[in-house]
Amino acid sequence: MKSAVVLLSGGLDSTTLLHHVIKNLGYEKVYALSVFYGQKHDKELQMAQWQCDQLNEVKQLDLFELPSFANLIEGASALTAGGQEVPDLDSLGDSERTQPPTYVPNRNMMMLSIAAAYAEAKFCKEIFYGAQAQDEYGYWDCTTDFITHINQVLSLNRKNEIEIVAPFVNMKKSEELAIGIKLGVNYAKTWTCYRGGEKACGVCPTCVERLTAFKELNQIDPLDYE
């Protein structure tokens, strides 16, 4: 039985990935892992649970909590408690686009490390990771280089060789979204906005990116926006 760990935030990328892994890649046993690292809101995590409840192949959703992470990094990110306000995409200068205020120090390596420990315990060889190459701004820990080098580290394990697989890393957001739409993913049950308001804001970097992807496909985003 093909089994894997899927890192699931409840956002558009990782939710599409979860459905892709099960329905297109044929994984029959999926361990979903959500990490709570002190985000300002947990709207995504509620969506992650909803998505997992729809899929029999998901054996469990583990919520891994890092209760003191936001405190450890002392407001170094706009996404975590104590950090600055989330900026609009429009307000980002060129130099900020390579490492925006919404970057969370080394978060992705940390989450992948935890996922790799989980995969060892569950005897899974693959960890699926929803990294996607942003068009307008970006993070070093969502790149092909990053994944290649992390896999070089993991390949040193003497007993359990584990690989990070990121099927969307070289896709445009709209290509990825097209996959999810074809699979019938309910995008009203995904949360992307960096701000945790009643409705999505529509102007933060990740909202703009999401809306652009729907627009490129001539689709309507079913999520409510302000």
Next chain:
Amino acid sequence: MKSAVVLLSGGLDSTTLLHHVIKNLGYEKVYALSVFYGQKHDKELQMAQWQCDQLNEVKQLDLFELPSFANLIEGASALTAGGQEVPDLDSLGDSERTQPPTYVPNRNMMMLSIAAAYAEAKFCKEIFYGAQAQDEYGYWDCTTDFITHINQVLSLNRKNEIEIVAPFVNMKKSEELAIGIKLGVNYAKTWTCYRGGEKACGVCPTCVERLTAFKELNQIDPLDYE
């Protein structure tokens, strides 16, 4: 002012490292980080605090807790809650010596990832890591290869380049111990034993290794043994 993060467990290696970083390498501002990942006992952590209290250069000791890690890996290690008994070194077969039951799935990569996030927040460029090449048995995540590859990952960061430095990785334990003895480290206030008894057991893999190092230097280990 030279500043750095030091991963400090309170064991012999990382305690020697802490003193080495301050007294031999001249770091004036040290952020010590201890990680509690569900170990069966926390005797080491008490020692870590004692050591930090002696050194003015240590600005703070952060204890980072991963309350659900032992549960996530479901007893996959003899060191964490729910895992098998810690074996004696004598009982380890050849094949077990490359990845012993005391291996904790991907623990070191996870701890270094957390340390790298901390270093970014504290604007430190170096993380000191007490990895040491064991003589009798070993772990893939205490090797030069591991450190080289982790550093390749970290070098991709677009803003804060951080490096893991492991001064003892190619030393014998006794060479490392000689450095600490010269610096006057109080080894009665370090804890090595994998078992958390009143006294150290003297027969688990890491006790044997420690005792051998003292013996090679014709020194008496000041710790109480059963």
